[in-house]
Amino acid sequence: MSDIKTIGVLTSGGDAPGMNAAIRAVVRAGLNNGLKVKGIHKGYLGLIEEEITDMDTMSVSDIVHRGGTILNSSRCKEMMTPEGQKLAADNARKAGIDGIVVIGGDGSFKGAQRLSENGINTIALPGTIDLDIACTEYTIGFDTAVNTAMEAIDKIRDTSASHERCSIIEVMGRTAGHIALWCGIASGADYVLIPERYDGDESKIIDKILSRRAVGKMHHIVINAEGCGDSDGIAKRIEAATGIETRATVIGHMQRGGNPTCHDRVYASAFGAKAVDLLIEGKTNRVVAYKDGEFIDYDIDEALAMKKDIDELLYDLVRRLSR
Ligand code: F6P
Numbered sequence: 001m002s003d004i005k006t007i008g009v010l011t012s013g014g015d016a017p018g019m020n021a022a023i024r025a026v027v028r029a030g031l032n033n034g035l036k037v038k039g040i041h042k043g044y045l046g047l048i049e050e051e052i053t054d055m056d057t058m059s060v061s062d063i064v065h066r067g068g069t070i071l072n073s074s075r076c077k078e079m080m081t082p083e084g085q086k087l088a089a090d091n092a093r094k095a096g097i098d099g100i101v102v103i104g105g106d107g108s109f110k111g112a113q114r115l116s117e118n119g120i121n122t123i124a125l126p127g128t129i130d131l132d133i134a135c136t137e138y139t140i141g142f143d144t145a146v147n148t149a150m151e152a153i154d155k156i157r158d159t160s161a162s163h164e165r166c167s168i169i170e171v172m173g174r175t176a177g178h179i180a181l182w183c184g185i186a187s188g189a190d191y192v193l194i195p196e197r198y199d200g201d202e203s204k205i206i207d208k209i210l211s212r213r214a215v216g217k218m219h220h221i222v223i224n225a226e227g228c229g230d231s232d233g234i235a236k237r238i239e240a241a242t243g244i245e246t247r248a249t250v251i252g253h254m255q256r257g258g259n260p261t262c263h264d265r266v267y268a269s270a271f272g273a274k275a276v277d278l279l280i281e282g283k284t285n286r287v288v289a290y291k292d293g294e295f296i297d298y299d300i301d302e303a304l305a306m307k308k309d310i311d312e313l314l315y316d317l318v319r320r321l322s323r
Helices: 019-032 044-048 082-094 106-117 142-162 178-186 202-214 231-242 252-256 262-280 300-305 312-321
Strands: 006-011 036-040 052-055 099-104 121-126 166-171 191-193 220-225 246-250 286-291 294-299
Touching: 006 019, 006 044, 019 036, 019 099, 019 262, 044 082, 082 106, 099 106, 099 262, 106 121, 106 300, 121 262, 142 166, 142 178, 142 220, 142 246, 142 252, 142 262, 166 178, 166 231, 178 191, 178 220, 178 312, 191 202, 202 220, 202 231, 220 231, 231 246, 262 286, 262 294, 286 300, 294 300
Parallel strands: 006 036, 006 099, 099 121, 121 286, 166 220, 166 246, 191 220
Antiparallel strands: 036 052, 286 294
16 A cells, blocks of 8 residues: 555547546546545646646536546647656746546556656556457547447448448547448448558459449448548549549548447446546556456556557458458
């Protein structure tokens, strides 16, 4: 057990639905354990610029269901420099904070490592819609994002069917194809392009569309992960090669917003409470993960060294079900 008395919580990088549920869990679990809790605003920038406020139980009332993050978020360049990292840790000490929960993606984990090296106990929670963190099967926001994207794709499918068109639909994911893959299966896509597997050979997409037409399918959905890019170009070339009217839609930032799903609210809450338990145990430089049905934790260095590949079973499923 540690002698931690005051903890801080911040959200960093791209926001993700469920971050508020995690913040609420950190604050309430902290208060219930007799700790003081402070909210650090705008991610690491709030540590550097000392935007830190006290939080009580009512600060997190009415937020479990809300998208975005009440603490705001940023991608903070200063936190990438040794001077910024030291200032952030010094300002945390100045505010009386001896443990911090960082909610964000793997870029944010690097800031957490630096805080830990600078003497502030730090626990990271995977918060990203991209699901691109190797140590965990769950990241805060992915479930909501894929459901949002799926609903958007369903709507595009209606108009695509009416006009007997082909639709190229670009989903987020940075350099990872998890959102595309899940949406591809859930939307019954004819073809899914993911950066982990795409070799740039558009003739395979064209052949697939033509073979689907030949068996009577009169509209087509191609899901393109943003890591493969160029949805407009792909649409133009498919139209030219097939003669089928083709439109590209980039779903974009709507995938990052909206009320979190039940799954995101519950798992994000469990992540938040676990982070507080770890701080109370005196742990630092750890990341909370969900693996094989359990909430566990890893050393951040170990977690960042892990590599994540696409789920081969799901990739195979897309191909088997779109014949
Ligand atoms: O990491 C989440 C994410 O939404 C990615 O899917 C996307 O590539 C990126 O963030 C967009 O970032 P920004 O909102 O800064 O443009």
